[in-house]
Amino acid sequence: MSxxxxxxxxxxxxxxxxxxxxxxxxxxxxxxxAVNLGQGFPDDPGAEDIRAKAAEALIHGWxxxxxxxxxxxxxxxxxxxxxxxxxLDLDPDNEVMITSGATEAIAGALFALIxxxxxxxxxxxxxxxxxxxxxxxxxVPKFVKLAPPEWRFxxxxxxxxxxxxxxxxxxxxxxxxxxTVCPPEDLALLxxxxxxxxxxxxxxxxxxHVTFDNAGHMPLMALEGMRERTVKIGSAxxxxxxTGWKVGxxxxxxxxxxxLAKAHQFLTFTTPPNLQVAVGFGLGKPDAFFxxxxxxxxxxxxxxxxxLSGLGFSVLNSRGTYFLNIDIAPLGEDxxxxxxxxxxxxxxxxxxxxxxxxxGDPVRHIVRLCFAKRRETLDMALERLAKLKx
Numbered sequence: 001m002s003x004x005x006x007x008x009x010x011x012x013x014x015x016x017x018x019x020x021x022x023x024x025x026x027x028x029x030x031x032x033x034a035v036n037l038g039q040g041f042p043d044d045p046g047a048e049d050i051r052a053k054a055a056e057a058l059i060h061g062w063x064x065x066x067x068x069x070x071x072x073x074x075x076x077x078x079x080x081x082x083x084x085x086x087x088l089d090l091d092p093d094n095e096v097m098i099t100s101g102a103t104e105a106i107a108g109a110l111f112a113l114i115x116x117x118x119x120x121x122x123x124x125x126x127x128x129x130x131x132x133x134x135x136x137x138x139x140v141p142k143f144v145k146l147a148p149p150e151w152r153f154x155x156x157x158x159x160x161x162x163x164x165x166x167x168x169x170x171x172x173x174x175x176x177x178x179x180t181v182c183p184p185e186d187l188a189l190l191x192x193x194x195x196x197x198x199x200x201x202x203x204x205x206x207x208x209h210v211t212f213d214n215a216g217h218m219p220l221m222a223l224e225g226m227r228e229r230t231v232k233i234g235s236a237x238x239x240x241x242x243t244g245w246k247v248g249x250x251x252x253x254x255x256x257x258x259x260l261a262k263a264h265q266f267l268t269f270t271t272p273p274n275l276q277v278a279v280g281f282g283l284g285k286p287d288a289f290f291x292x293x294x295x296x297x298x299x300x301x302x303x304x305x306x307x308l309s310g311l312g313f314s315v316l317n318s319r320g321t322y323f324l325n326i327d328i329a330p331l332g333e334d335x336x337x338x339x340x341x342x343x344x345x346x347x348x349x350x351x352x353x354x355x356x357x358x359x360g361d362p363v364r365h366i367v368r369l370c371f372a373k374r375r376e377t378l379d380m381a382l383e384r385l386a387k388l389k390x
Contacts, residue, residue: 126170204233304324328366
């Protein structure tokens, strides 16, 4: 008998997870040499001056452990950036921390703030890491289901999820995969529920700079009563289209930051110093840099949306993120997973079924595509989609 046959069970939260739809679709994309509009990253190398700053810091700078909270100059740059762009007053010494990506920041916040049995409010569709991390921390998930085309919550849906047992709400805005920017009146409603039930808001705001049609971004932290109860999380990977760098920012009042820092200390402890130097440089770039980034992505969004509409697809509005969605119900389709599998095998275009972003009863007629690609990539995808058998 092999030793493995007598092994005690692994942690059920992680060992019981199925193969993700992202892995499945990426495998199919490779097998069918598909245009991959499923994976959410640009096919662009990113700003050369920011990459050059990282290379310079790697060769000529410090490559031993940086401070656990992040390089002081990077934390100052984070505070200055959010003061300029979102009018937040942050103390870089006590209210800013650098992490190895936003997912680490989210994990650390959940592990630090949730005690076993605490209820956690989650909005569906949700980033796939949220639920496993909440469960691993011992949290009890309570879901608010959002539905297309507006993907909005209301008083009744929040009242059904919040209670006196609610410890934390995990809120993604702009919302992946919906491509929505939360309206100010909805933000105010969420803030009222957090205050009424004495709840901490962990705000995943990684898409805050990737917004369109002059939508802008309002952080929940800026609303009255939320400054001391909000953990704001940002991502250099999303801001600078350098998704492989994995540099995140955490912002919170000192009382929260003290416990968040302890979780970070025992997860990754720190983040590569050369990347921190480059990110600090990038955060200080002029407004024109960020405006050009948004303009380029908006043009790509419009190009793909117009092309899809011309092929007869029903395209939902996208006001943020790298993604737009199509509604396949008008095509007589009611199974987004089967549709995406047929899409990649018949046409050689990979997309993601949005039902994969639900934990419970999913919406099954929405498909997500990434438009953060070169024009020739989008053209190839549209040419192939025109051959879809319906």
